[in-house]
Amino acid sequence: MNNFHTHTWRCKHATGTVKDYVNAAKEKGMKVLGMSDHTPLPDNRWSHVRMDMSDLDAYVEEFKEAETEGIDILKGLECEWDPVYEGFYRDEILGERNFDFLIGSVHYIKNDGDWEYLSEIRTAKHLAKYAEVLIATMKTGLFSFIAHPDGFGAGYTKWDSNAEACAIDILVAAEELSIPLEINGYGLRKNKVLTEDGIRSVYPLLNFWELAGRFDIKVICNSDAHRPEDVDASIKECKELADKYNLNVIDDIRG
Numbered sequence: 743m744n745n746f747h748t749h750t751w752r753c754k755h756a757t758g759t760v761k762d763y764v765n766a767a768k769e770k771g772m773k774v775l776g777m778s779d780h781t782p783l784p785d786n787r788w789s790h791v792r793m794d795m796s797d798l799d800a801y802v803e804e805f806k807e808a809e810t811e812g813i814d815i816l817k818g819l820e821c822e823w824d825p826v827y828e829g830f831y832r833d834e835i836l837g838e839r840n841f842d843f844l845i846g847s848v849h850y851i852k853n854d855g856d857w858e859y860l861s862e863i864r865t866a867k868h869l870a871k872y873a874e875v876l877i878a879t880m881k882t883g884l885f886s887f888i889a890h891p892d893g894f895g896a897g898y899t900k901w902d903s904n905a906e907a908c909a910i911d912i913l914v915a916a917e918e919l920s921i922p923l924e925i926n927g928y929g930l931r932k933n934k935v936l937t938e939d940g941i942r943s944v945y946p947l948l949n950f951w952e953l954a955g956r957f958d959i960k961v962i963c964n965s966d967a968h969r970p971e972d973v974d975a976s977i978k979e980c981k982e983l984a985d986k987y988n989l990n991v992i993d994d995i996r997g
């Protein structure tokens with residue numbers, strides 16, 4: 743079992759250093775560990791939930807200190823897509839700084855000029871916006887996989903024709919672009935969401951993954967650890983879900 747979604751203390755809402763995660767992963771017998779702290783952004787947008795630009799050098803340094811035998815450590819970042827960041831991701835992060843991988847994530851959508859968080863997704867218009875940004879993220883070719891593509895369910899609590907249309911748009915794009923989608927275990931450990939049909943996890947959305955079974959896509963199961971002790975948390979449950987819906991699970995992001 744490997745994990746490619748991992749956060750450190752630098753993002754201001756997680757604990758542990760790269761080395762702490764490496765030690766935890768080795769103890770669990772992992773062969774590959776992908777570190778993917780929330781990327782800093784050149785304009786310091788949403789800086790309350792990510793490292794500052796001034797932290798990037800020190801984050802990169804941590805990988806040198808954490809090097810050890812018996813496990814491959816991949817240097818990565820979890821990123822929000824906006825065309826204004828293209829040069830930063832492509833030239834600085836993947837280019838000059840030689841990062842191994844990037845995760846594409848959508849945590850915010852722009853609605854009538856305001857940024858809104860996933861939990862504020864309420865309408866068909868929001869859903870369309872979410873799918874649009876997520877698909878634009880996929881199309882960049884910058885990202886190794888897409889984190890929690892079912893994240894719209896954090897706010898949109900019904901499974902109706904609007905939710906299904908959003909899911910289908912995302913799944914069609916993932917199939918066309920051959921980009922893996924993540925079943926994210928953190929959603930199983932977060933506060934539950936109250937819906938008309940009862941209480942459920944914020945994600946994974948079962949309806950989404952059931953539908954995914956009809957598409958020729960790859961999925962990856964990650965912990966999205968925010969504490970070293972969670973380095974492999976919930977991955978087993980995510981894999982069971984993938985098996986239930988006959989999904990094609992990959993355990994490494996390196997081609």
Ligand SMILES: [Zn+2]
Nearest residue numbers: 749755780968
């Ligand atoms: Zn986080």
Ligand SMILES: [Zn+2]
Nearest residue numbers: 747749820966
């Ligand atoms: Zn994450």
